[in-house]
Amino acid sequence: MPNTIPVFKGKNRFLPGAEFLRNPFEFTVKRSHEMGDFYMMPFLLRKIFVITNHEAVAHVLTKNQKNYRKSPAYRQLRLAIGTGLVTSEGEFWRSQRRLVQPAFYKTQLEELFKGMAVVAGKYIAELHEKTKRGEPLDASKEMMEATARIVLKTLFSTEDTADINEMYRVMMDAQDYLVYRTVKPYMIPFTYLNGSHRKFKRDIAWFNRYIFDLIEKRRHDPNPPNDLLTMLLTSKDEDTGQAMSDQALRDEAVTLFAAGHETSATALSWALWLLSNHPDVVQKMRGEIAAVLGDRMPGFEDLRKLTYTMQVIQEVMRLYPPGFAIGRQPLAEDEILGVKIPLNAIMFISIAAMQRDPRYWERPHDFFPEHFNPDVEKERPKLAYMPFGAGPRMCIGNHFALMEMQLLLALLVRDFDFEMVEGHPVEPEPLITLKPKYGILMRVRPAGKLAAAS
Numbered sequence: 001m002p003n004t005i006p007v008f009k010g011k012n013r014f015l016p017g018a019e020f021l022r023n024p025f026e027f028t029v030k031r032s033h034e035m036g037d038f039y040m041m042p043f044l045l046r047k048i049f050v051i052t053n054h055e056a057v058a059h060v061l062t063k064n065q066k067n068y069r070k071s072p073a074y075r076q077l078r079l080a081i082g083t084g085l086v087t088s089e090g091e092f093w094r095s096q097r098r099l100v101q102p103a104f105y106k107t108q109l110e111e112l113f114k115g116m117a118v119v120a121g122k123y124i125a126e127l128h129e130k131t132k133r134g135e136p137l138d139a140s141k142e143m144m145e146a147t148a149r150i151v152l153k154t155l156f157s158t159e160d161t162a163d164i165n166e167m168y169r170v171m172m173d174a175q176d177y178l179v180y181r182t183v184k185p186y187m188i189p190f191t192y193l194n195g196s197h198r199k200f201k202r203d204i205a206w207f208n209r210y211i212f213d214l215i216e217k218r219r220h221d222p223n224p225p226n227d228l229l230t231m232l233l234t235s236k237d238e239d240t241g242q243a244m245s246d247q248a249l250r251d252e253a254v255t256l257f258a259a260g261h262e263t264s265a266t267a268l269s270w271a272l273w274l275l276s277n278h279p280d281v282v283q284k285m286r287g288e289i290a291a292v293l294g295d296r297m298p299g300f301e302d303l304r305k306l307t308y309t310m311q312v313i314q315e316v317m318r319l320y321p322p323g324f325a326i327g328r329q330p331l332a333e334d335e336i337l338g339v340k341i342p343l344n345a346i347m348f349i350s351i352a353a354m355q356r357d358p359r360y361w362e363r364p365h366d367f368f369p370e371h372f373n374p375d376v377e378k379e380r381p382k383l384a385y386m387p388f389g390a391g392p393r394m395c396i397g398n399h400f401a402l403m404e405m406q407l408l409l410a411l412l413v414r415d416f417d418f419e420m421v422e423g424h425p426v427e428p429e430p431l432i433t434l435k436p437k438y439g440i441l442m443r444v445r446p447a448g449k450l451a452a453a454s
């Protein structure tokens with residue numbers, strides 16, 4: 001006899017999944033407490049299984065991962081980012097992962113860090129200028145700008161602001177369009193009539209021309225810069241000696257741009273908001289930053305000494321994981337913990353709910369960087385914390401993201417005070433990443449000037 005699991009019925013008898021779809025972040029964080037760590041809800045012709053149970057998660061992402069492909073939402077993304085690492089499957093994914101992986105080896109990261117630090121230094125100098133105007137700033141827009149500039153520098157060695165602004169706009173508009181299609185699939189036919197699909201295609205065509213042009217120039221560059229694009233261009237399959245085609249290069253480059261900046265930007269925005277409510281944590285960070293860096297720019301070797309800063313970042317991503325969930329779909333029927341998984345199942349792994357599970361966290365809903373004290377951390381099961389996913393499809397950019405966030409957060413906290421604009425609502429909105437719905441409006445002043453000004 002197969003095991004049974006709780007079924008979520010909800011208020012809407014005909015569409016129990018509707019409540020889940022409205023806000024899967026809030027839904028799974030709240031409901032997992034009452035429904036347990038493995039439950040199901042019917043949704044139209046599908047069955048959505050919400051899992052936070054470690055054994056079940058390991059089954060889907062590691063042990064039997066060959067039986068699972070990414071869920072349908074990822075396929076919408078293909079319209080913009082093509083078939084890069086995030087959206088590809090099977091043998092093609094495996095060979096691409098082998099080709100892209102060396103770009104993220106430690107020696108290469110050390111090289112990329114140099115470009116990152118140049119851009120971060122310039123960004124901080126510009127932020128000093130902006131704060132002189134005395135107007136509140138949207139921290140989430142600021143962080144998107146900073147991380148987009150960093151990823152474009154490390155990917156293409158470009159610092160041209162006109163290009164950056166246009167690429168950024170195209171990606172943001174494309175994301176809005178694709179989220180709309182995913183959330184309201186019945187509206188897709190209208191997007192062909194009201195011009196929004198045409199605009200999307202035009203934008204993507206511009207983006208493609210830009211990147212194909214960069215690839216072409218780079219192929220003939222006698223002194224190519226040591227960036228991610230050069231790494232991708234020169235990478236060859238160990239067995240076959242094959243390099244990537246231009247189309248594969250384009251798709252991987254756009255994927256790294258898209259996957260690589262909004263995630264870090266949202267984590268940093270949540271960090272600034274949480275820190276504005278925790279002056280004690282800011283003070284402790286400043287003590288560490290003063291001891292390790294003083295007034296100078298961080299070097300690569302400094303990062304491993306900024307241990308408390310790292311704990312703060314880990315704790316931010318525990319409460320507000322930018323990739324708040326992972327979706328999978330079985331290729332053949334399966335059985336997990338004795339429960340039959342049909343072909344029409346969607347496996348929804350809620351990273352957000354797992355990372356607030358009271359069994360593993362002393363203060364599950366509070367901002368408490370001490371959760372990551374090394375002695376506490378080693379007691380915890382591995383899957384209790386997985387902001388970068390798990391198994392073979394785990395984030396390829398995790399070390400890149402951590403060093404970028406450590407660098408930016410240390411500089412921001414050292415140089416500025418951040419204070420929320422009173423009454424501004426702050427609410428997580430689960431789109432492709434977990435973004436602050438209304439942005440994060442803050443007064444930003446050079447450090448130490450807040451008290452003097454009020």
Ligand code: HEM
Nearest residue numbers: 085086259260263264322323387388389393395396397401
């Ligand atoms: C705070 C920052 C980041 C977070 C929280 C994050 C999170 C994730 C998660 C959860 C996955 C797994 C998705 C799945 O299994 O379905 C993933 C995959 C991926 N991420 Fe990240 N990511 C971050 C930053 C980055 C950066 C900086 C890059 C690149 C520069 C990047 C590139 C990728 C790629 C290419 C994949 C697909 C890997 C594969 O399937 O082989 N990410 N990320």
